[in-house]
Amino acid sequence: MGFPPNTRSFLSMIQDSETLSILLSTIARFVRERLIPNEEVVAETDEIPADIVHEMKATGLFGLTIPQAYGGFELTMEEEVLAMLELGRASPAFRSLIGTTLGIGSQGILLDGTEEQKRKYLPRLATGELIAAFALTEPDAGSDAVSLRTRAVCDGDHYVVNGTKRFITNAAQAGIFTLLARTGSEPKGAAGISAFIVEAATPGITLGKRDRKMGQRGAHTCDVIFNNCRIPVANLIGGVEGQGFKTAMKVLDKGRIHIAAICVAVAGRMLDEALRYALERQQFGKPIAEFQLIQAMLADSKAEIYAARSMVIDAARRRDEGLDVSTEASCAKLFASEMCGRVADRAVQIFGGSGYVSDHGIERFYRDVRLFRIYEGTSQIQQLVIARNMIRAERA
Numbered sequence: 388m389g390f391p392p393n394t395r396s397f398l399s400m401i402q403d404s405e406t407l408s409i410l411l412s413t414i415a416r417f418v419r420e421r422l423i424p425n426e427e428v429v430a431e432t433d434e435i436p437a438d439i440v441h442e443m444k445a446t447g448l449f450g451l452t453i454p455q456a457y458g459g460f461e462l463t464m465e466e467e468v469l470a471m472l473e474l475g476r477a478s479p480a481f482r483s484l485i486g487t488t489l490g491i492g493s494q495g496i497l498l499d500g501t502e503e504q505k506r507k508y509l510p511r512l513a514t515g516e517l518i519a520a521f522a523l524t525e526p527d528a529g530s531d532a533v534s535l536r537t538r539a540v541c542d543g544d545h546y547v548v549n550g551t552k553r554f555i556t557n558a559a560q561a562g563i564f565t566l567l568a569r570t571g572s573e574p575k576g577a578a579g580i581s582a583f584i585v586e587a588a589t590p591g592i593t594l595g596k597r598d599r600k601m602g603q604r605g606a607h608t609c610d611v612i613f614n615n616c617r618i619p620v621a622n623l624i625g626g627v628e629g630q631g632f633k634t635a636m637k638v639l640d641k642g643r644i645h646i647a648a649i650c651v652a653v654a655g656r657m658l659d660e661a662l663r664y665a666l667e668r669q670q671f672g673k674p675i676a677e678f679q680l681i682q683a684m685l686a687d688s689k690a691e692i693y694a695a696r697s698m699v700i701d702a703a704r705r706r707d708e709g710l711d712v713s714t715e716a717s718c719a720k721l722f723a724s725e726m727c728g729r730v731a732d733r734a735v736q737i738f739g740g741s742g743y744v745s746d747h748g749i750e751r752f753y754r755d756v757r758l759f760r761i762y763e764g765t766s767q768i769q770q771l772v773i774a775r776n777m778i779r780a781e782r783a
């Protein structure tokens with residue numbers, strides 16, 4: 388499955404609704420015909436089958452956001468969100484492989500990389516030949532990312548990196564890492580943090596054992612340990628020290644809108660399943676969908692999904708207009724991820740005992756979506772960002 392011949396060349400900066408709808412319906416069909424039927428296999432084996440990964444690459448999914456000049460489709464943020472509203476209807480593990488690569492794993496290069504860095508890496512990321520990971524979190528630096536301690540010391544035409552990164556998605560599959568490390572003499576603070584592109588095959592990198600997680604089987608995380616790992620100076624993103632934290636925050640602003648779109652999509656999937664079940668399941672002589680207490684759960688979920696969808700689209704449009712979307716990205720991620728948790732909980736409730744046992748996949752989604760409130764900034768961190776921006780604006 389792929390886009391019809393010749394479509395790819397004019398998919399760049401999709402302006403006409405017809406081309407966009409071809410893209411979206413191609414993704415929707417791929418989700419329906421290939422991803423959803425393989426969800427159970429992924430959950431059981433903890434792996435995405437190789438033929439599915441191959442089809443994801445052939446469909447062009449890894450190149451959605453990469454500029455056409457480097458072989459991608461160059462979707463705007465709004466278009467990316469619409470694509471994620473389709474892709475996100477399948478198990479989040481599928482999205483994790485693609486979304487981490489085209490999102491937090493590679494956006495640092497795209498947003499702040501030098502022309503040479505873009506030419507070297509983006510084309511291989513666009514085809515999916517290179518999988519990318521984002522290495523910010525450390526054992527003692529999670530929400531307080533500025534306190535990271537991994538150090539990169541300049542030594543001639545290389546930096547020597549030492550430190551440990553924790554919970555790194557895609558680490559085992561990654562061909563490159565976007566690494567955040569401390570450079571220069573600044574012992575602390577954001578100004579001493581730089582971003583690097585690190586090729587995974589570089590000597591001095593070892594991976595910890597795969598983390599055993601609550602959900603999202605098929606998406607893997609582990610520690611990444613740097614021990615006197617020598618990275619060429621040419622791989623300092625943008626060629627300037629001290630800009631890494633700013634790069635990471637830009638990457639996360641975009642990532643938060645992306646994750647919020649995924650939350651809307653998964654919530655929509657769970658609600659569809661719950662509605663179907665409520666219409667089929669009979670108790671007290673009629674479908675449970677006819678009970679008003681069930682209807683309240685369905686209606687609240689529908690309204691909240693609609694609200695989150697509207698927020699995500701609005702935040703994406705603002706970003707496309709070049710506006711600072713720090714507040715809107717955090718609002719969308721906070722509301723959409725919390726909403727997704729509530730919808731998952733109601734879906735389990737509507738399925739009753741069948742929601743708690745694993746027959747219908749609802750308990751799997753319940754576990755899978757719990758992560759959305761934690762990574763790329765916990766809900767508390769989104770609240771802090773929103774309030775900090777409000778206070779700063781009022782005082783300005």
Ligand SMILES: Cc1cc2nc3c(=O)[nH]c(=O)nc-3n(C[C@H](O)[C@H](O)[C@H](O)COP(=O)(O)OP(=O)(O)OC[C@H]3O[C@@H](n4cnc5c(N)ncnc54)[C@H](O)[C@@H]3O)c2cc1C
Binds near residue numbers: 524529553555
């Ligand atoms: C499956 C998975 C995949 C991940 N993938 C990646 C990845 O690819 N790359 C990467 O770099 N990281 C990744 N992470 C890390 C993730 O981003 C962090 O787990 C997250 O940012 C929270 O950090 P922490 O786990 O250290 O929690 P902590 O920061 O220790 O937080 C613990 C609790 O304290 C709260 N808290 C902390 N500070 C405050 C405060 N000031 N005010 C109020 N409450 C506060 C938090 O909200 C949370 O509830 C991943 C994590 C998981 C679980």
